[in-house]
Each structure stands twice: as structure tokens, then as C-alpha cells.
Amino acid sequence: MTTGTIEADRALQKKLCEIVTSKTGIQLPENKRTMIEGRLRKRVRALGVRDLRTYLNMVMNEGMLETELPQIINVMTTNKTDFWREDAHFDYMIRTVLPEFTANRAFKVWSAASSSGEEAYTTAMVLSEHAKRKPGFNYSIIGTDLSTEIVRKARKGIYTPEEIVDVPDDMRKLYLEEGHDSVGRPLCRVVKQLRDRVGFAQMNLMDRSYPVEKNLDVVFLRNVLIYFDDQNQRRVVSGVTDHLKPGGYLFVGHSETSVASDPRLVQKSAAVFRKEGT
Structure with a gap:
């Protein structure tokens, strides 16, 4: 994969993160890239898509953003809680x-x-x-x-x-x-x-x-x-x-x-x- 391709993929991912932040308020900075990619791969596996690059292109360039965004928000949301937390x-x-x-x-x-x-x-x-x-x-x-x-x-x-x-x-x-x-x-x-x-x-x-x-x-x-x-x-x-x-x-x-x-x-x-x- 060329440097140009890597940068294009990162640009798509950054744009997607900006959309998620605008919709939810959740901050997804560059230093969380590993976590972000790991969670997006859940959607890659769920859809049977070849790889993350293909998925990002489908979402951002091929008209899947509207239907996929709720699922992306689901996987990006941190849901850590417990009974009697901060009792x-x-x-x-x-x-x-x-x-x-x-x-x-x-x-x-x-x-x-x-x-x-x-x-x-x-x-x-x-x-x-x-x-x-x-x-x-x-x-x-x-x-x-x-x-x-x-x-x-x-x-x-x-x-x-x-x-x-x-x-x-x-x-x-x-x-x-x-x-x-x-x-x-x-x-x-x-x-x-x-x-x-x-x-x-x-x-x-x-x-x-x-x-x-x-x-x-x-x-x-x-x-x-x-x-x-x-x-x-x-x-x-x-x-x-x-x-x-x-x-x-x-x-x-x-x-x-x-x-x-x-x-x-x-x-x-x-x-x-x-x-x-x-």
C-alpha cells in the first residue's frame, strides 16, 4: 500500500470521526486511532467487507453513510457501567x-x-x-x-x-x-x-x-x-x-x-x- 493510499484512508477515517463527533459530541482524536479502527472493524466483520479501507470507501464515497452511521455510533459508544457504581x-x-x-x-x-x-x-x-x-x-x-x-x-x-x-x-x-x-x-x-x-x-x-x-x-x-x-x-x-x-x-x-x-x-x-x- 502506497503512502498516498494510507493518507487517503486516514483522511476518510478522520472525516468520518468528525461526522460522529458532530452528531454525538464524542471526541475521537488522532491519538485514539487504534481504538477507532478496532471498533470500525466490528462493522467490517459484520458486513463481510474485505477490509477497513473498502468499508471506509463504501461509507464515505458510495452512499452508505446514512444507513451505516447509527451502527457506527453504536460501536463507537463506550458503555461502561456497573450496579452500585459510585455507591x-x-x-x-x-x-x-x-x-x-x-x-x-x-x-x-x-x-x-x-x-x-x-x-x-x-x-x-x-x-x-x-x-x-x-x-x-x-x-x-x-x-x-x-x-x-x-x-x-x-x-x-x-x-x-x-x-x-x-x-x-x-x-x-x-x-x-x-x-x-x-x-x-x-x-x-x-x-x-x-x-x-x-x-x-x-x-x-x-x-x-x-x-x-x-x-x-x-x-x-x-x-x-x-x-x-x-x-x-x-x-x-x-x-x-x-x-x-x-x-x-x-x-x-x-x-x-x-x-x-x-x-x-x-x-x-x-x-x-x-x-x-x-
Whole structure:
């Protein structure tokens, strides 16, 4: 392969990355080329295309961009999450947020980068336990994510034993059902009582408006801001804060505390912010 061909291939890849960034806000710099090429090769294999060079040409020069872009976004999206991740946030919800809630309506939570659902289902377990202590307490949870594929996984609520290792034993007995897949490998599924409380939808945080109701009590926006540039970080935090009620709480990742910037937000604990004002 000639130097000119290599440079042409890199130019196509760079242009494709720029399109993905413009659509999703995810930064795909040159120093991540190995990771980017590795993920694009998943589509090469899925389509049975000869090589990455052929795939890039098909997408960028032969009219496949519109149909392939959702799949490219799926493979480029990092979906790392766990049950009870950054568990101090759930302790804060139990100790501080829930005791403050006195409204005669459902307690409303948005998991704004819900990935495969662990965060939303952890929240559902916490709120279900609170409902046992507070008769009449009701709640609803919506989880959204950019990846259509990962949203489908979240809706199923099915996890491997490795994925549920951080679920406390008492919660595991109450809220996870054991089973097996078609070849006998062990799996666990979130019980229907919790699955019915949590809705999932595909949504892009780069959109100008979010199809999520307002006056929410809690928004989790954890470990996603790190993938955006400064301008998009501010825009996303502002847009999400618009959906919080006055007195509502925003939880971000512990590495994101410094970028959760909005004049309406006051920090209350590590990576925990309260929306002030009316």
C-alpha cells in the first residue's frame, strides 16, 4: 500500500470521526486511532467487507453513510457501567434526597446516560426499598442513551453473574431472578416488578431539546461529560438542569465535578449538585 493510499484512508477515517463527533459530541482524536479502527472493524466483520479501507470507501464515497452511521455510533459508544457504581451517590439519595421529598406525586428520576441499565435498576432497587418504609411512596425512572443497541439490552434487564457482582446479597435475592441462556450459561434478570418501573429510550444529549419531562427530582449524568469538549459540557449540563425541579439534584461522575457548571447549581457533596432558585 502506497503512502498516498494510507493518507487517503486516514483522511476518510478522520472525516468520518468528525461526522460522529458532530452528531454525538464524542471526541475521537488522532491519538485514539487504534481504538477507532478496532471498533470500525466490528462493522467490517459484520458486513463481510474485505477490509477497513473498502468499508471506509463504501461509507464515505458510495452512499452508505446514512444507513451505516447509527451502527457506527453504536460501536463507537463506550458503555461502561456497573450496579452500585459510585455507591456514595445512592447513600446520599437515601440519607438526604428522599427524606426531603414530601410532594404528593411520584418521585421522578432520569438516568441520562443509562448505558445497559445498571444505574437505572440500582436506583429502582433503592426506591423500591424506600417504598417499603414509606407507604404511599411512588416513583418512576426513565433511562436514555445514545446507542440503540445498548438501549435494547437495558430494556431486557438480563445480566451475567459477573455483571451483578456488586449487587448486595439481600437485593440480589429480592430483585434478580436466576436462569440460563439457550446453551446453559447462567444469567440473571431484573424482576418484572422493577422492569415495569423503568422505561428506556434512545436519546442524543447533543439534541437541542430533550424529550423528557421537566420538574424531575433527580438526574444522573455520570461519566459521560468527560467525552465532550468544554462547550458541549456546558450546554449539556444546562439542558439537563432545565429538567430538574427547583431543589432537585444532579449527580455527575466524581471526575466531572469541575465541569458541572451552571449558575443554578450549588454543590452539596462530592459530585452532587442541587438546583437552586425557582
